[in-house]
Amino acid sequence: MYKRELVFTVILVVVACGLLMATSRQAIAQTNQGVRAASAATPGKEQGKGMAAINAAAKEGKYLFFFFWKEKDKQTDAMHGVFQSAMQKWAKSADSIAIQITNADEKPVVDKYGVSRAPMPLVVAIAPNGAVTKGCPLKFDEKKLAEAFVSPATAQIMKALQGRKLVLLCVQNQKTQFSQDALNGANSFKADKRFAKSTEIVTVDPANQAEATLLKDLKVDPRTSQAVTVVLAPSGQPLATFAGPVTKEQILAKIASASSGPCAGGKCGPGGCGSKK
């Protein structure tokens, strides 16, 4: 009788400890929104909570912030605090979830973003369209995390660039001159079978206030009277800007000169691109 009680007590203690560990792990692994996001979509066991959270956030048109971590330490705790505080503020526009990268269930999401050998903790922000809009390793603050929120066109461009595509950004509306000519030039470039698969055309209205930052970064005047076409190469390098009409040949010429420039490959030897003394 005494033995049975002892066994029962041991089992009870083991179960209690297990529950306690699971709860503490969950505390770091799921923020308020993350819990919601993860539970909103019932994850398939092969997918993991991370992959399910991506689908749920995309469905709701929300950003998703991953907090990837490896082991519980001071740095992880401190950054998780920053992360949680920011996420509470942005609950309406973003979901969040914490993922321990050593958790075998979360291998799909860890592999998807290739973070198994990344510095930890790491926050990765995903736009509703699936583009990674920010990666913050090791140390960050709310301001850094806020940089993840980008305009719809920026997210579209980033998605294409992360897919190793060239982007032809057409800045135009009904008021700009040569809009059709510029668009025809971009379409003609994309129609070339050499570039069809690796080119994406993104159109932006210069009057759209939401895109003002993007245009400022690309040094395009939002009051432009002519259509502007910007060529961007992975991983975000503006190669050329054309104001007014543009042809496929002009775009090709700019790309060719950019990829065969004298500094291609970073030559620093005598006669290279180093400082001339």
Place this chain on the structure above:
Amino acid sequence: MKLRTLVWRELFERKSQMLTCFLAIFLGITTVVAIKNVTYYSEKAVAREMDSLGANVLVLPKSTTLQDYYSADMHDETIPEEYVMRLTMSEIQGVDNLSPKLCVPVDLQEKQFALTGILPKSEFQAKAAWGGAGIFSRPIGCGAVDMGDEPEPEDKRTLVRKRVIKDLDSHEILIGPDVASSQGLKEGDSIDLLGESFSVIAVLPETGTVDDSRIFAHLHTVQRLSGKGPVVNCIEIVGCCEEISAGLVGNVNKLLPDAKVVTVKQVVATQQNVNHMMGRLSVIFLAIIVVVGGAGIANYMYANVFERRREIGTLMALGAESGLVLRIFLAKALLVGLVGGIGGFVIGTVLAVTLGPKLAGVPVLPMPVLALWAVGISTGIALVASYFPARRAARLDPVATFQEV
């Protein structure tokens, strides 16, 4: 009597003195030509090396002592692979490309080669675009434009120049020419390494460096097979030159305080210092030729004119004009300078070509342009040093010289 005969006889009048002057010029020119020749090819080799490397900054474990750029990853010290991602995701400007390396020795048919793990660009380049708002306003790269998924398949042999390739599967390898020739391997062949089978996707062109005896495989495969975990021996960075001048190395140091960051310029600094020292040495030798050779010739000529003033007076009394006397002495100096210059160039070049590769470790070829330089310097010195004694001889009064008899 013809001028040519007079000059010829004059040349062999004081043989030992003439030989001393000739030797001073000849040895000086020989030394300067040899130094200049070796220095030129040594500097050229350094420049070529730096330019062909592409990568110009190395991130190494703190305790590593660096002997040679090409074997920078051949040591037992390691740094975490996560440094690659830290660099990729950082806001440091001027990092154009990265190439982490892990090197382990492998034996193939009783010969040892270096199995080098490299990380293809496709596995980390996308993270450079995780920059968030403002990414397009930051200058990225310095000319090596990534054109996305290019229609043409990648030429893997560009690894030698670009230090990084776009894609590499876990069981694909690229081999250096020495490995290919000693193992009889060619593209498409298979080979067993550390218990697993790999297919050769490219034989790299010869570089004359340790890279020729390397086998390049995927970094993660090498890490797994060697049991070393997620570490690397070094990270090569293709940095933009302007940004290197603007403090790229300092910024990388700040980002990775536990690593040692060096530029290729620092690696080849020793060789450059030797070149500069040789350059300075050649200037010193030139000064010695001018002073010793010039003074020797001037002294020899003055003594000659003084000792032979009666003979010169007799020649002039027989009808020789001052111009002829001047020409005799200057032509003699010209001949000494010419022979000294040509001889110095020939012997200096022979010395440079034969000893250069042993001393400087670079192949040295003859430089015809140095012949002009050598002859110009030697004849110039001989003519300038002989001009005043020759003018003095030409101005001698035959009557006064006869009075001394």
